[in-house]
Amino acid sequence: MDLYGELILEHYKHPLNKGVLKKPTYSRREANPVCGDVVTIQLLVEKNVVKDVKFEGEGCALSIASASILTDFIKGKTVKEIKSLTDEALVEMLGISVGAVRIKCVLLPLKAIKNALG
Amino acid sequence: MxxxxxxxxxxxxxxxxxxxxxxxxxxKPSSVLDAERDFYENHYSNVHRGVYQLSQEATELYENARESIAEFLNASPEEIIFTRNATESINLVANILPVSKNDKIVSTLMNHHSNFVPWQLLSQKTKAKIEYLSLSESAELDVEDFNKLKNATVFAFTHASNATGVITPAKQLIEQAKDAGALTVIDAAQSAPHLPIDVKKLDCDFLALSGHKMLGPTGIGVLYGKKELLQELPPFLTGGDMIREVTIQETTWNDLPYKYEAGTPNISGAIGLAEAVRYLQRIxxxxxxxxxxxxxxxxxxxxxxxxxxxxxxxxxxxxxxxxxxxxxxxxxxxxxxxxxxxxxxxxxxxxxxxxxxxxxxxxxxxxxxxxxxxxxxxxxxxxxxxxxxxxxx
The missing domain is CATH 3.90.1150.10 (Aspartate Aminotransferase, domain 1)
Incomplete structure (x- = not known):
């Protein structure tokens, strides 16, 4: 059962950066067409650097863990660095091997962040 | 067991x-796969075209498949149109009915998107009114809502829900819709694999099903339509096989059911589906x-x-x-x-x-x-x- 290893379960059960920002620079809501799940990402960007980020939404373990790990990773990174982050790099961070359907759950937060940054 | x-x-x-x-x-059972393989290996050619032996064999197999499906649904072969799937069958009906802004379409919240969106679009396009039968707590159709069928001109519902398995009281619903003078379209994609279907007893005007949900191949579906309606209604797709005569001025349509089967059909799919039906009937x-x-x-x-x-x-x-x-x-x-x-x-x-x-x-x-x-x-x-x-x- 390689999808639900320690890392994924830890981030799913105790997600980082869950909540809302008071004055976000960018906010983006993204829906997963497969299940109708929705994630909202809020970013505080100063001088092209992500100072803070929060996410909200109900979802499966993969999308929550992905949002938790990804939001933690992008804090302090430049907008350019984040925009160049590939799908493969995110999957590698999660340390899982994921099929064509569930990959959409994993990538949903990244899609929201990239679309938020325009 | x-x-x-x-x-x-x-x-x-x-x-x-x-x-x-x-x-x-x-x-898919072996018998379905074998039937398709046998067609491709021993009898393959196009249907309704060649006068040569092989084409006659292909035509015969294809038309025998239609007869099997007609018998299965208690319809006549000219009322059986082969489509890609139930989705295409329902879209076909939504595209040929003469709906206008004074009409009222009734659909249900139970319908699969394939029997929901075509009517929503038709209502937007024609400005016809659209209403929906709602659901009870147990996900069945709400009986209180059946009075929405009053003054309906089209009623599109599902025989059995793909999401919950709920079986609807099809006979009763059709009777009520008929009393209002509505045409009835029934999605049997989920029911046909499990329940015997008799279109004469149901007295529905149109019924759609998909082959792949009942042990048959993908890419083959059926639309049943009452003969007197299909004769009067316009064609949907146009092209080969559905034509009687084409001149620069005008085109006339082939007899039923060919009027609604434009282009080379899914011959092997129809043969496979007929075999799937035989398998189910044996059980x-x-x-x-x-x-x-x-x-x-x-x-x-x-x-x-x-x-x-x-x-x-x-x-x-x-x-x-x-x-x-x-x-x-x-x-x-x-x-x-x-x-x-x-x-x-x-x-x-x-x-x-x-x-x-x-x-x-x-x-x-x-x-x-x-x-x-x-x-x-x-x-x-x-x-x-x-x-x-x-x-x-």
Missing amino acids: IDTKKDFPIFKNNPNLIYLDNAATTQ GFDELLAHERDLTSYAHKILPNYVDVYGPAPSKKLGILSFNVQGVHAHDVASILDSKNIAIRSGHHCTQPLLNALGLTSTCRASFYVYNNKREVQSFVDALELSHKTLVK
Whole structure:
């Protein structure tokens, strides 16, 4: 059962950066067409650097863990660095091997962040 | 107990597979695969065209398939149109009916998107009114709402829900719609694989089904339409085979059912579907439904108390179990079951209006068919326990 290893379960059960920002620079809501799940990402960007980020939404373990790990990773990174982050790099961070359907759950937060940054 | 697993090569090639996604599509018995192979290897050519021997053989096989389907539905062969699937059948009907702004379309919140969106679009295009029969708490059609059928001109509903397995009172609904003078369109994609269907007894005007959900190949579906309606209505797609005569000034249409079959059809698919129907008839629909209900009742009985099941008791539905494991997302349940070689569906099942009406975004769905057994239901429930243990916070 390689999808639900320690890392994924830890981030799913105790997600980082869950909540809302008071004055976000960018906010983006993204829906997963497969299940109708929705994630909202809020970013505080100063001088092209992500100072803070929060996410909200109900979802499966993969999308929550992905949002938790990804939001933690992008804090302090430049907008350019984040925009160049590939799908493969995110999957590698999660340390899982994921099929064509569930990959959409994993990538949903990244899609929201990239679309938020325009 | 029916034991048919040996008839399905997929289980020989995947001996650990527990396939419980039969409401999405079904596996194929050897007899269906053999029928298609025999056609391609021994009789293949186009239909209704060549005067040579091989083309006559292909035409005969194709038309025999139509006759088998007609007999299966108690229709006449000219009322059986081969399409790609139920979705195309319903879209065909929505495209040929003379609906205008004074009409009233009635649909239901139970309908699959394929029998929901075409009517929504038609209403937007024509400015015809559209109303929906709503659902009761047990996900059945709300009887109180049947009076919405008053003054309806088109009534499109589903014979059995793909999301919950609920069987609708089709005969009663059609009678009420007829009293209002409405044309009736019934989506039988989910019911035809499990229930005997008699279009004369139902007295519906149109009925749609998909071959792949009833042991047949993909890419073949059926539209039944009453002959006197199909004769009067305009064609849908135009092209080869549906033509009588073409001149620069005008074109006239072929006889039924060819008027609605433009282009070279899915010949092998039709032959395969007819063979699938024969397979089901050999088992018998009474036997089949009893087998599925037996499995569903067993599942209901042994499900842990942290599983919420949606829909009515097994006796009022097909062998479909729509549920959620409390505190676990449907996709995670399905992934954990997959790690045990158990295939179920998770998501909205192309029935978002239905799930919204029940206050849900997604559910897990296990659906049983002819090759499933109690041992598999037990493994399925064991895996649900694993998903609960792994993922509940």
